[in-house]
Amino acid sequence: MAGTILGVGIGVFILALLWVLVLLLCVLLCRVSGLARFSVIFVFLAALIITTVLLFFPRATDIPAPKVEMKIVDKFFIGRYVLLAFLSIFFLGSLFLLLIYHLLEPIYAKPLRSY
Structure with missing residues (x-):
């Protein structure tokens, strides 16, 4: 695709720079x-107005006109599932640490004053 950087168009960078x-x-x-x-x-x-105008009135078409039949192939299939597994393990570990350090934290009784 012409005019793309890292797989995204120049409009994404314009919006990021704007914000x-x-x-x-x-x-x-x-x-x-x-x-x-x-x-x-x-x-x-x-x-906000500039962003909505740029999002709702794009100058280029969303889908380029196909000249030949396109075959969609997911080349990052395994990497995506490895990333999903890593994030799932991280999420479950975070929940476990939240359970240990926040929810199960002991509450000690305050000493009573004796006169």
Whole structure:
């Protein structure tokens, strides 16, 4: 596919750059005093409008016109299942650690005062 970087088009990078710049501008505007502080809302809404326009009105078609019959082959099948297994083990280990360190944490009684 022409015009792709790491398997995604240039539009994804434009949206990422837009939101990184908006986040930076919002952080800078939050530190300003006075009425300029509330311009964060307008910056966020402008970025939201630009994002919706770029998502709903793309310039290129979603599916290129097939010249020959395309055969879809999943080349990363085994790697995807290895990653799924690793994430499942990590998730179950995290639940086990949550059970040990958070839910089963002993609650010690406070000593009573004796007069």
